[in-house]
Amino acid sequence: MIQSHPLVRIADDSLALACGADAVAAVFTATGCTVERVSSWGMHWLEPLVEIDGQGFGPATPADVPAILAGTSAKAIGPIAAHPFLARQQRLTFARAGRTRPLSLDDYAETGGWAGLKRARAIGREEVLAELITSGLRGRGGAGFPAGIKWRTVAEAPGTRKYVVCNADEGDSGTFADRMVMEGDPFLLIEGMAIAAHAVGADRGYIYVRSEYPHAIAKLRKAIGLAILHIAPFQLEVRVGAGAYVCGEETSLLNSIEGKRGEVRAKPPLPALEGLFGCPTVVNNVLTLAAVPHILSAGGAELYQRLGVDRSKGTMPVQLAGNIRHGGLFETTFGMTLGELVNDVGGGTASGRPVKAAQVGGPLGAYIPPSQFHLPFAYEQFAAADALIGHGGVVVFDDTVDMGGMARFAMQFCAAESCGKCTPCRIGSTRGVELIDRIRAPTPATADAVASLPQMHNGRKSGRSREEELQLLEDLCETMQFGSLCALGGFTPYPVRSALKHWPEDFEPKA
Ligand SMILES: Cc1cc2nc3c(=O)[nH]c(=O)nc-3n(C[C@H](O)[C@H](O)[C@H](O)COP(=O)(O)O)c2cc1C
Ligand code: SF4
Incomplete structure (x- = not known):
């Protein structure tokens, strides 16, 4: 039996909300309990996860509440912090996940918040850059470029106005860590950006978030308002993107913030030298910036590079x-x-x-x-x-997935999301879809059947054998990989080639 009106902790991020956390919280409130909305622990299959005195219950429904309060719930998972999924982790960036209220400045400060920024300001720019380089932190947005080198380039670039831009477009399939930081620990990201601004000499920053993340946008805006005195004179603003995958590419993102079409810019110049509004700009992913406060706390850089x-x-x-x-x-x-x-x-x-x-x-x-x-x-x-x-x-x-279909999807995705600036991506991706369709098309039984098929989608009407079509697909992949201006066209061959290499049987003609 749990005490009569316990303190109940339930996450309020979008995943928990989508799983019905509000309804569960409402029932606890109606029974007289105090409900505290916290960040998510990240055990998504257990959401809505209810925490009472460190004990977890999940996934909870409103109907589970009486049994949870009576101590008889079959949804009990024991002490949350000792759960094997958490116990195996080494949490630095997500050290606060599940433990604090996202918009509580008190919770943030009590758990080491602002220590990195205070220390960064005390040790000076050069030392901050040196520590970031020592840590070995690489960009978590995809390319893995060393963050310290990027910051140093911006710091040393000539110019009186510099910017720090956070890439929170988070367009990759199956990713949600950026959203968890923004919704669960927004001050962490803000602190990381303030440290970056201090290190490179910037006084303005933008967080570019996709419009599909309304909860993250709302939390960030509130958090920026609350943190204003901590980060001054650094000024921070949220910019909302319309959710184009290519707007996660850094130069396209900068165009979007400038109010232009989200089209990729040719590099050079690098954004570090000529970025937002033509000024030297740090563009970093949420996770890169969120790792910084830990790294800048005393001894943090050394610990980080040892891991x-x-x-x-x-x-x-x-x-x-x-x-x-x-x-x-x-x-x-x-x-x-x-x-x-x-x-x-x-x-x-x-x-x-x-x-x-x-x-x-x-x-x-x-x-x-x-x-x-x-x-x-x-x-x-x-x-x-x-x-x-x-x-x-x-x-x-x-094992029910059709890898030929997934390869086709990769080309189709590239065609749909292409910014259209370069030919290998814009045209190649559409030709790729057609090619895969031809490779997988059943061989028509008769000449009449061949003649009746549409020009571009029949198996043999292209005049090429299936083997020749496969070779053409490989040639197309090579052209896209080496001829595309950015990684959207350049990396689309990865899913296509890997599917073809490991599951050739899924490219056999479909009946
Ligand atoms: C098509 C495309 C989409 C991208 N989407 C994202 C994204 O959603 N988030 C992100 O941080 N980086 C994304 N990137 C990588 C960025 O261009 C850039 O490398 C990154 O923001 C740099 O930050 P980092 O060094 O901290 O990783 C994308 C790149 C490409 C080519
Ligand atoms: S590869 Fe070319 S067309 Fe495709 S998104 Fe990049 S720049 Fe645009």
């Missing part, structure tokens, strides 16, 4: 999604194998069927078969296997 493997330093908030039993946020040092993440941590597929593939790194990431699950989760190790870790999203598929 991980090779040039993949520190921790990575891995996001387990798709057809997976235990989907959620798993922050770990680099180096865990993909198999450990998918099978041990994630518990395999939610459907209970065998895992067929995991797509890592968003829609442009390679499909990885279980035979390669020994790969350590790290930048170089994935690159050596023609894969990428991107923003750390892992999307799992069971």
Whole structure:
């Protein structure tokens, strides 16, 4: 039996809300309990997760409330912090997840908030840059570029006006860590941006968030208002994007903030030298900036660079999604194998069927078969296997997935999201869809049947054999990879080629 009117903690981020957290909270309130809305622990399959005196109950429904209060609930999971999913993690960026109220300045300060910014201001710019470089922090948005080098370039660039821009477009499939930071620990991101501004000499910053994240936008705006005195003279504003995947590409994002069409800019010049409104600009992902306050706290940089493997330093908030039993946020040092993440941590597929593939790194990431699950989760190790870790999203598929269809989808996605600036991506992706359709089309039985098929979509009417069509697909992939202006066209070949390589049978003509 739980005490009569306990303090009940329930998350209020979009995932918890989508799972019905408000309705559960309302029933607890109606019974006279005090309900505190906190950030999510990141154990998504258990949301709405109810916490009372450190004990967890989930996924809870309004009907579960009486049993939870009576201490007889079958949804009890024991002490939350000791749950194996959490106990295996090394949380730095997500150290506050589940533990604090997102918009409470008191909670933030009591858990070490603002210490990094205070120290950064005390030790001076040069030392901040040196510590960031020492930490080995690399950009978590996808490209993995060393954050300290980028900051130093902006700091040393000539110009009186400089900007810090946070890329919170979070367009990759299966990713949600940026959203969790913005909704669960917004002051952390704000502090990271204020440290960046101090280090490079910027007095203005923007957080570019996609419009599909209304809760994140609202929380950030409130948090910026509350934090204003802590970060002054740095001024911060939220800008809302319309949700085009390509607007996550940094130069396209800058165009979008400037009120222009979200079209990719040719590089050089790098945004670090000529970015927003032509001024030197730091563009960093949410997770990159959110790692900074920890790194700038005393001893943080040294600790960070001791974690991980090779040039993949520190921790990575891995996001387990798709057809997976235990989907959620798993922050770990680099180096865990993909198999450990998918099978041990994630518990395999939610459907209970065998895992067929995991797509890592968003829609442009390679499909990885279980035979390669020994790969350590790290930048170089994935690159050596023609894969990428991107923003750390892992999307799992069971054996019912049609990989030929997924390869087609990659081309289709590229065609739909292309900014249209360069030919390999704009035209190549559409030709790619047609090619895959031809490769998978059934061979027409008769000449009459061939003649009746539409020009571009019949198996043999193109005049090429299936083998020649496959070679053409490979040539197209090569052209897109090396001829595209940005990674949207350039990386689309990764999912296509990996699907073709590991599951050629899924490209056989469909009856
Ligand atoms: C098509 C495309 C989409 C991208 N989407 C995102 C995104 O949603 N979020 C992000 O942080 N980076 C995204 N990037 C990477 C950014 O261009 C850039 O590398 C990143 O914002 C730099 O920050 P970082 O160094 O902290 O990773 C995307 C790149 C491309 C080519
Ligand atoms: S690769 Fe695609 S998205 Fe990138 S610049 Fe070219 S057309 Fe635009």
